[in-house]
Amino acid sequence: MTALTQFERLEAQGSWRETPEARLREVIVSVGEATLTLSDPKSERPLSHWSLPAVTRLNPGKLPAIYSPRADGPDETLEVDDPLMIEAIDRVQRAVLARQAHPGRLRGGLTLLTALAMAAAAVVWLPDALTRHAANIAPPAQAFAVGNAILADISRSTGAVCERHSGQAVLDWIAPKLIAEDAKIRVVPSPVNGARRLPGNLYVLGNDVLLTAPGPAAAAGHLMAAEMAVSDKELLLNALEYAGTRAVLQLLTLGTLPEKAMHGYGETLLQQPAPPPDRDSLLKAFREKGIPSAPYAHSLDPTGASVLDLIKEDPYRDSPPPKALLTDPQWLALQQICAG
Structure with missing residues (x-):
C-alpha cells in the first residue's frame, strides 16, 4: 500500500x-x-x-x-x-476508494472506446453491407423500377424512349427468344454505344444500330453482348452504390427509391465503355440462336481489324442461318420505331 x-x-x-x-x-x-x-x-x-x-x-x-x-x-x-x-x-480507506474508482473509469473508457470503434466500423461497413443486402434481396419488379429510373436519366441525354407501337411490338416478341423470358428492350433516338443492360433485365438500344445495319443481326449481337457482359445483381449493386445509403434505406423500408436517386447516373453510365463479353461464349450464343456474328463485328469496327475472330469464326460465314431472325415487315417496323 x-x-x-x-x-x-x-x-x-x-x-x-x-x-x-x-x-x-x-x-x-x-x-x-x-x-x-x-x-x-x-x-x-x-x-x-x-x-x-x-x-x-x-x-x-x-x-x-x-x-x-x-x-x-x-x-x-x-x-x-x-x-x-x-x-x-x-x-x-481513501486509497481503497480511489483504487475502486479506477476500474470503473477504465471500464467506462474501454466501453467508450469500444462504442467509438463500433460506430467507426458501422460508418465504414454498414453502408456497404446494407447496399449489398438490398441488391441481393430486391425482387425483379424492384430491380426493374431501378432500371427504369436509370433509363429515364439516360433519356435526358439521348431523347425520350421511342414508343411507336409496331416497332415496340417487335421488340416485345423478340426479347424472350433473344435474351430471356422477362427481358425488356427499349430504343432511344441517340447512340448508346451499341446496347446497354440496366437492372431488372432491361436493355436500351441506340436507334443508330437499327438505321445503319443491313439487318437485325447487328442489333441482336449488341443485345446478347450486353446480356452476357454483366449480371443483373452487379448492375443493381452499382446503381444502389451510386444512389447512396439513405436511398437504399428507403428502398429497404418503403420499397422505392427517392425520385431523384438516379439523377446523373444514366449520363455517367453512357460515358463509360460498354463492358465486353467473353468472345467464345458470345460466338457460342450466335451459333445456338442461329444469328451470324459478322454484322455485329462490323458494327463494332467497320474495318474488321479488331474483330477478326468474330468475322472468321462466324458460325454462318459460309451458309445462311436456318431461319431469319425477323421477317421483312418486322425489320421495317423496328427500323421505324422512332419515326413519328
Missing part, C-alpha cells in the same frame, strides 16, 4: 472486542503492508489480523474511532484514539 509508506512499523494502543458480547481488551495495533495486526501487549502474540482494504470505520468523525474488519454485521471491533493511527487507517 503506497498510501502507508510513511506509516510502516506504526504501532498504537487500542481496545479490541473479539465478539459483541466480549469485554474490551487492550491490544497493540500495528500497521503492516496490507494488514492491521492486533497483538497481546504482554506476550506480543498476534490475536487477530485484519485486511487493511476491508477495514471499515463504524463511527466516522467521532472519537475514539471504532473499526471493524467488515461492515456487514461486524463481530470484532477495535477502538483507537491515537491520531496518527487513525490518520493511517483513514488514508488507507
Whole structure:
C-alpha cells in the first residue's frame, strides 16, 4: 500500500472486542503492508489480523474511532484514539476508494472506446453491407423500377424512349427468344454505344444500330453482348452504390427509391465503355440462336481489324442461318420505331 509508506512499523494502543458480547481488551495495533495486526501487549502474540482494504470505520468523525474488519454485521471491533493511527487507517480507506474508482473509469473508457470503434466500423461497413443486402434481396419488379429510373436519366441525354407501337411490338416478341423470358428492350433516338443492360433485365438500344445495319443481326449481337457482359445483381449493386445509403434505406423500408436517386447516373453510365463479353461464349450464343456474328463485328469496327475472330469464326460465314431472325415487315417496323 503506497498510501502507508510513511506509516510502516506504526504501532498504537487500542481496545479490541473479539465478539459483541466480549469485554474490551487492550491490544497493540500495528500497521503492516496490507494488514492491521492486533497483538497481546504482554506476550506480543498476534490475536487477530485484519485486511487493511476491508477495514471499515463504524463511527466516522467521532472519537475514539471504532473499526471493524467488515461492515456487514461486524463481530470484532477495535477502538483507537491515537491520531496518527487513525490518520493511517483513514488514508488507507481513501486509497481503497480511489483504487475502486479506477476500474470503473477504465471500464467506462474501454466501453467508450469500444462504442467509438463500433460506430467507426458501422460508418465504414454498414453502408456497404446494407447496399449489398438490398441488391441481393430486391425482387425483379424492384430491380426493374431501378432500371427504369436509370433509363429515364439516360433519356435526358439521348431523347425520350421511342414508343411507336409496331416497332415496340417487335421488340416485345423478340426479347424472350433473344435474351430471356422477362427481358425488356427499349430504343432511344441517340447512340448508346451499341446496347446497354440496366437492372431488372432491361436493355436500351441506340436507334443508330437499327438505321445503319443491313439487318437485325447487328442489333441482336449488341443485345446478347450486353446480356452476357454483366449480371443483373452487379448492375443493381452499382446503381444502389451510386444512389447512396439513405436511398437504399428507403428502398429497404418503403420499397422505392427517392425520385431523384438516379439523377446523373444514366449520363455517367453512357460515358463509360460498354463492358465486353467473353468472345467464345458470345460466338457460342450466335451459333445456338442461329444469328451470324459478322454484322455485329462490323458494327463494332467497320474495318474488321479488331474483330477478326468474330468475322472468321462466324458460325454462318459460309451458309445462311436456318431461319431469319425477323421477317421483312418486322425489320421495317423496328427500323421505324422512332419515326413519328
